[in-house]
Amino acid sequence: MDFSSFLTSLGTSFVIFIVLMVLFAWLSTRQGNAVVYYPNRIVKGMEPWEGGSRTRNPFAWIKEALSSSEQDVINMSGIDTAVYFVFLSTVLGILVLSGIVLLPVLLPIAATDDGVKKNEHTSNTTSNGTFSDLDKLSMANIEVKSPRLWAFLVATYWVSVVTYFLTFKAYQHVSALRATALMSNEVKPEQFAVLVRDLPNATSGQTRKQQVDTYFKSIYPETFYRSMVVTNNKEVDKIWGELEGFKKKLARAEAIYALSQRNGQGTRPTNRTGFLGLCGKKVDSIEYYNEKIKELTQKLEAEQKVTLREKQQGSALVFFTSRVTAALAAQSLHAQMVDNWTVTEAPEPRQLIWSNLAIKFYDRIIRQYVVYIVVFLTIVFYMIPITFISAVTTLKNLRKLLPFLKPIVDIAALKTVLEAYLPQLALIIFLALLPKFLFFLSKTEGIPSGSHVIRAASGKYFYFIVFNVFIGVTIGGTLIASIKTIEEKPNSVFDMLAKSLPGNATFFLTFVALKFFVGYGLELSRIVPLIIYHLKRKYLCKNEAELREAWFPGDINYVTRVPSDMLIVTIVLCYSVIAPVIIPFGVLYFALGWLVLRNQALKVYVPAYESYGRMWPHMQTRIISALFLYQVTMLGYFGVMRFYYTPILVPLPILSLVFVIVCRKKFYGAFCHTVLEVASQELKETPHMEQIFKSFIPPSLISNKQEDEHFEDALSQVSRSESSV
Amino acid sequence: MDFSSFLTSLGTSFVIFIVLMVLFAWLSTRQGNAVVYYPNRIVKGMEPWEGGSRTRNPFAWIKEALSSSEQDVINMSGIDTAVYFVFLSTVLGILVLSGIVLLPVLLPIAATDDGVKKNEHTSNTTSNGTFSDLDKLSMANIEVKSPRLWAFLVATYWVSVVTYFLTFKAYQHVSALRATALMSNEVKPEQFAVLVRDLPNATSGQTRKQQVDTYFKSIYPETFYRSMVVTNNKEVDKIWGELEGFKKKLARAEAIYALSQRNGQGTRPTNRTGFLGLCGKKVDSIEYYNEKIKELTQKLEAEQKVTLREKQQGSALVFFTSRVTAALAAQSLHAQMVDNWTVTEAPEPRQLIWSNLAIKFYDRIIRQYVVYIVVFLTIVFYMIPITFISAVTTLKNLRKLLPFLKPIVDIAALKTVLEAYLPQLALIIFLALLPKFLFFLSKTEGIPSGSHVIRAASGKYFYFIVFNVFIGVTIGGTLIASIKTIEEKPNSVFDMLAKSLPGNATFFLTFVALKFFVGYGLELSRIVPLIIYHLKRKYLCKNEAELREAWFPGDINYVTRVPSDMLIVTIVLCYSVIAPVIIPFGVLYFALGWLVLRNQALKVYVPAYESYGRMWPHMQTRIISALFLYQVTMLGYFGVMRFYYTPILVPLPILSLVFVIVCRKKFYGAFCHTVLEVASQELKETPHMEQIFKSFIPPSLISNKQEDEHFEDALSQVSRSESSV
Known part of the structure; x- marks a missing residue:
């Protein structure tokens, strides 16, 4: 990829972003879309366009987001969301503070040297397709053993110290947030x-x-x-589910009948009793459902008694x-x-996973280990079954195995498309289902609360994404080819990582830019939920309850959001010193993210639970893990640069470990339990x-x-x- | 060492044991020795020869020990002592159950083969000085790859299973003991x-x-x-200590004066006020001490006020x-x-280490890590300073550095002795002071309770003793010579251990025998405390308080006793399958130990604290550590025997790890805390x-x-x- 194509990609992303912004500004002011753009306010019984934001000013939302306080977020969306913003602003702070020092210092130092031409080892960099203009601004442009490397070494320390300081401050802040929320005088x-x-x-x-x-x-x-x-x-839930289903169907049938009466026809809706309503006897829906409900209500009551007693x-x-x-x-x-x-x-009652409560002690431990092993295998070897499936599901095989597809498959246009996408199909499906799979695995561990399951799933997804996207892309094929070297010298992984990092800077720059322009553009404009809502409203929904279901936004979805952010943290930190130009991209990602999600938190998403910031320790540990990866990589990269004073960096990874342990010792206890000085606060009223x-x-x-x-x-x-x- | 010299050594030990036994039988029935042989009873205000044990029957104590119940031990010496007996009887059980199966099965299998002659690899065994008679009864006598090895493989499993089963049972028992003691209705x-x-x-x-x-x-x-x-x-303790010292001196001076009056002389004792009473003004002791006490009492009161307020x-x-x-x-x-x-x-109030209480959180953590590092260095490198000191403190150097010693050193007889022992002197002093040093280190960690310090010191001593005595003797010089091999193939340590084990069987047989015959003989007969007591009584003690101090026995001293027992456990387990003849020696050690210490616990030692069996989890973990070492060694030894089915043993060490984790999960919590269902038992009276x-x-x-x-x-x-x- 040369410089112009990089700019083109960047420009395209930016244009998409602008288009989505304009769309948002236009769509969000229309009355009918309020439920898509302001559901959280509506759920809380507030006016969607409170405070005069229904103006034609397309930037009003930005002003609102910026002027909102942490307390506003807590009121609208709870502590967990506020903690997520602490995370975003902490990372933003780290990147800004790093950028302020690194950009003006390191870029001139790098640009005025000309190691790219001289250094032998960078030959593989250019062959990887990096354009020379960016290379000139990176550490790869420094001559080996050059004293200029001192600046980069100090920069490595600076980024680490900034990270320690800000995450520590943030930990204190979150801990106080949690304490304040827990000691609230309201009865929970x-x-x-x-x-x-x-x-x-x-x-x-x-x-x-x-x-x-x-x-x-x-x-x-x-x-x-x-x-x-x-x-x-299990039994009573099933009956209750059926009953609720019939109640919904009855409401729907009644709505249809009412509509039909209004139209002057008055035909009573009918349905078939067989499988999926496709076969069986045709009956009058309202009568049939009423009967069913009566029957099931009795059954439910009997089952309730049995359940409670036996x-x-x-x-x-x-x-x-x-x-x-x-x-x-x-x-x-x-x-x-x-x-x-x-x-x-x-x-909380709403996040209690009832079916996991009865799992026994050792059963839970065994489940946990089994799940860990499965996750480990998934992370490391997920390509094997996918490659296998891809190999099998070629067009040729499909035609052989499923002959009835032949006429469809033989259409020329479709054939081309299928031939192009079929090999990746398994991978795409896998990646789409992965978060759900990890969520399922975490639930299987026997965890009793919903928020804990989400934390566990998010952790697993983090490992998957960092291992496969970051390390996978960077080292790529090199790793497998030289697996022998690694066996003999395990720390050569970091050498290799260090060697292949600069070559991939452009890839990740584009990746980050795409993420924030297109990702946050889609997030803000809510195009997909909007379309789905309008389709459902037009063709499916017959009453208020169904409509509400159609627009109800769900929560922020930490399972994938936090690991994705973490991936960006990892990438930007690892490149921060090697190619400081990545820092502004990181800053933009987190600044834009903060802004867009502030809007979404205040107006769109409805939190599904409240865990009082228990996600934070995980976030903090993972930021420091990213820092650790960065430090070790830098150690390797300075080694590649044959810099004599590289060992000066050795204390850094150790410091990170100590820092994590200290934070854990100091703060973590209060995140696992409700601390007594908090619980002993007086209540407003007797519970x-x-x-x-x-x-x-x-x-x-x-x-x-x-x-x-x-x-x-x-x-x-x-x-x-x-x-x- | 050939067979006859082994027998001689065994015989000598046995004779010493018999002599000590007879001495004990004779000495313990004399009225004047009651305070040496029955102090625990006297402290508890009981009759020394209760239940008619002051007969001339020299074996009465055995009957008493055997007929005493666990409850007797708890009443006389507390839960900790009872738990120590659980430990002894558990190990005894393991060895007896192992011996019952291993001896009649493995010995004939080994004896009827003749691998010693055929096997190439055992040539180094004989060269190590093992006598062939014992070798014939060991695994070394089996031909390599022989199917007879199956029996030894099954035996390895049998010993492990027996250990798991009995330690698990014992853990349950100790846990119940602890619970019962803690839920007692007496106010503690x-x-x-x-x-x-x-x-x-x-x-x-x-x-x-x-x-x-x-x-x-x-x-x-x-x-x-x-x-x-x-x-x-600190200050108030110092003054109080001085005051108590003067009070004692006063009592002593008064006793001397009273004695002198009775003798008709009536001379008042005098002393000098200067350094150690050797120089300074001569004063009347009773007056002087009275004055000092008055002065110090005032000072103490003032200091008490200051301490409590400021x-x-x-x-x-x-x-x-x-x-x-x-x-x-x-x-x-x-x-x-x-x-x-x-x-x-x-x-408990009596075991509170007041000076450690104010140490801060992170200070404690840092102290702990520093202590761990010091202990690690001590265990691994203690020989370095000792070798250095030995090299310096030769007779020649001594004469040069301390010329005033010349006349003494030049005496011919003394010279010979000094020349023989001076090189080892540093080592002997080091080994004698080691437990105290480890105790000091453990105290420095900032632990608030005495029993915890003892547990910590005992753990450190265990690692020292197992690492240095067992692994040191077994591998010895081989290890250092082949340090290169180990660097390349770390698991070759176990191979080496496996290879050198059979050669050292005799050494350890003699060692165990010496330990139980001479060690327990001395323990039971209490010759040393007896002599010290009588000397003190005759020449030093002037009043009741001083006499009591002279005979007061102290407690069982777990710091060194438990690790020594653990060393025997490790040795016997490791040899149990290789040379099953060691099992009877182990059985004898623990049976005799149980018997002798039962007597001592009931009659002699006065426990210094009560920790309600908190030592047990450490004991259990260390038994399993010994088992783990044994399993890994066997894995190596079967490898040396080139047995195809060696991998069948691989699950064993893993099983041990799982077993330790399961026990820890299940039982350990209740040893760290007082469990609520225990604490909620009703008390006899309001506290x-x-x-x-x-x-x-x-x-x-x-x-x-x-x-x-x-x-x-x-x-x-x-x-x-x-x-x-």
Whole structure:
């Protein structure tokens, strides 16, 4: 790629960005699109165009984003989103502070030397297709052993020190944010509950319920309120799901009938009872659904009773009347054997993964290790099955195996397209499904809370993306060819990484630019959700509930967003000293990201859970991991430059490790648990314990009938009269 | 060493043992020796010869030891001692169960083969000086690649399985012992207190005392009782020490005077006031000491006030009125920053290391790492300084450097002795001081409790002894000669270990025999303490207190005892399959040890602390470490025997690792903390909080005056009226 084609690519991306911006400015002011561009406000019952932003000024959103405070973000989108912005601004800060020093110092030093011509080792750089104009601004332009390398060495230290300082500050800030949120004087149900797993076998004649109640009442005689035994809800969930489905269908059928009546026809909708409504007897929909609902409601009630009485499992939620007791209990060992009566903090009711609660202690550990192994294999060897599938699914094979496709496949135009894309098809599908797969794997580990699953999946995706995109692209084929060298000298990986880095600078520059121009353009303009919404509204949705479902935006989707950002952090840090021109691109990425997502957080996304910033320690560790990779790479690269003072860099990676350990020791504890000085803050009002208890009942177990009849056994009131003080 | 000299050595040891036994039988029945042979009973206020053991039957003690129950041991010597017996009997069980299978099966298999003659590789064995009679009974007598090796392979598995099974059972047993002891309905002061370290800087105008009280009262409004701020007691301890010294001297002078009066002389004792009582003015002792005591008492009182008011440090003991709260608090995070308000369980008052309490969080971590590095260097390179010192301290050098020694050194007889021992002198002194040095190092880490320091020192000594004695003797010079091979192929260490093992079997047989015959003979007969006691009684002790000091036995001394036992475990396990004849020796060692120490525990040693079996997890881990070493060695040895099915052994070391992790997960938590279901047991009586509080006041701070005047600031009653419910 030469310089002009680089500029062309950059220009194209920029044009796309501008077009998307204009589209956004135009579309977002139209009344009908409010639900796409302001759903978070609508959900919170606010006016979409509050504060006069429905002007024709296409840059109003920028002003709003910039003027919004952290508190605004917390109010609209919670602590987790605020923490994500801390992450963005921290990285932005690191890059800006690095750029201020590195750009004016290193670029002239590099430009005035002419190592490119002299250095033998850079010959492979130009052969990799780098244009010389950029090369002149990079470290590759310095002569080997030149004293000018001192400047680059100091720069390496500068970037590291800036990173340590800013991430430490950010950690303090996030820790304070978390503490403030947790010590809020509002009643949060999860702060009064703990999750108890791994109950030992109950003694005969004792129900699970009694077992849990006796145990906790004896330890916490004053603050124990009530317990909720976890039940196996598979059956009841299924029935409830069917019931809800029919309720929706009924509402839909009624809406259609109403519409038809209005049109003067009055035909009652019909449907078939067989498979997918395609075959079977034709029946009147409204009657049929009503009947079904009646039938299922009875079935549900019966199943609810059975579930609550007979499907109790070795796990429970225990409620206390005091936040402090719940915080204390969640951090303490209750039984002599650690694999009994495991007590942990209860997640928010909405993020509780009910089906994982009953998984046993050792089962969880084994699942975890199995998942780790699967993830490791996926990361390292995912190309093998994909290559195999690609080899098999050629056009020729397809025609042979699926002869009925022949007439379609033989169309000339289609053939060309298929021939071009079929080989990559498996890879594309794999990459699209990967986050879902990793999410599924993380859930399989037996983690009880949704936010934790997302953190786990995001971590896995981070390793995948850094290993495959960054290291994969950089080292590429070289690695496999010289696998022997690595076996003998394992640290030669970093040498190789160092050697191949400068050659790929352009690739990553383009990559970052594409990411922020096109990526954030699409993000802001929400073209895809807009189209989907309008299509659904026109052809599918028949009532309010369905419409709401069509525009409901979901949350920021940390599973893929954070690892993608991390990839950019890794790339920019690793190139920061070698080719400082990448820094402005990084700055632009995070600045634009901050701006666009600030808008989206305030107006679009509705958070699915609140974990009070528990994502932060992961983010911080990964920033430092990126820094570590950068430091080790620089060590290798200075070695390649045959610089005598390279060993001066050796303390850096060690410092990074120490820094991570210190941060972990100092801050991490408070992210794992609710700290007591926080939990002991006074509440605005005495908590309504009954309401707290009810908020944890899964919807499929909520009964429509008289409450007292049902709440037995698993949910039970057995001990209420005694224990609720 | 040939067979006859082995027998001679064995015979000699046995004769010494018999002599010591007879001595014990005779000496222990004499009235005047009761304090040496029955101090534990005397301390507990029991009759020394209770239950008619003062018969002439020299084996009565054996009957008593065998018939004593675990509960007897707990009553007389506490849980820690009982756990030590669990350790002894577990190892005994492992060896007996291994021996029952291995001896009758492996010995005939080995004896009927004749690999010694045929195998090339054993030639180095005989050259190492092993006698052929023993060699015939070992694995070295099997031909290479022989199918007979299957038996040895199965035996390797059998020993491992037995070890897993018995240590697991023992872990369960010890865990139950600990739980029972902790849930006892007697009031134990340490169960009502927590140790709080790393207090943040107090806000201005607030004393440490107020800071601690406010903080804990807000979190535990109902159960907080009172706090005791840790003070810097260096000065007050010094004065108190001097005062106690003079009190002792006074008592002694009075005793001498009384004696002199009784003899009709009535001369008042005198002493000199200068250095060590050797120079200075001659004064009347009783007057002088009385004056000094008066002076120091005043000084002490003044210093106590100053200490309590002005030397408060960033650490405190906090008392609760409930065991459950103390247990909860000790396990929970109190502050948002983990390095503030660190709360841990309070150790027993008697084992609290007051001077370590104020050491700060990161200071402790740094100290720990520094100590680890020092220990590592000591273990690996201790021979270097010793060799250097030995080289310097030759007789010739001594004469040159210390010319005044000349006349002494020139005596012919002394010269011979010195020439023989001087080279080893440095090593002997080093080995004698090593446990003390390791104890000192462990204390420097900043550990707050005495028993923990002992565990830490014992661990360090274990690594030293196993690394140097076992691996050192076995591999010896070979290792250093072939250091190059190891660099290239690190796992060749185990090959080498495997190769040199059979050659050293006799050495270790003799070593184990010496250990149990002479070691336990000396232990039981207590010849050395007896002689020291009688000498002191005759020439030094003038009153009851001094006499008591002379016979007071101290505790079992786990610092060196446990690692020594561990060394035997390691040796016997490693040889169990290679040379099964070692098993009976191991059995004898642990059986005799159990018997002798049962006697000593019941009658002699007075435990210095009670840690409720916290030593056990360390013991168990080290047994499994020994097993791991054994498994890896066997893997190497089967390799040396060129046995095709050697890889069948590969799962064993992995299994050991998994086993350790599982045990740790399952049991270890309950050893680190007081578990809640244990702490929530009801007490016999409501705890007398004032008494609990007082038991933690260090002796140097206890005032003789009116209490109320003194207990301010650090000990304070400020909040008592408010908080004690």
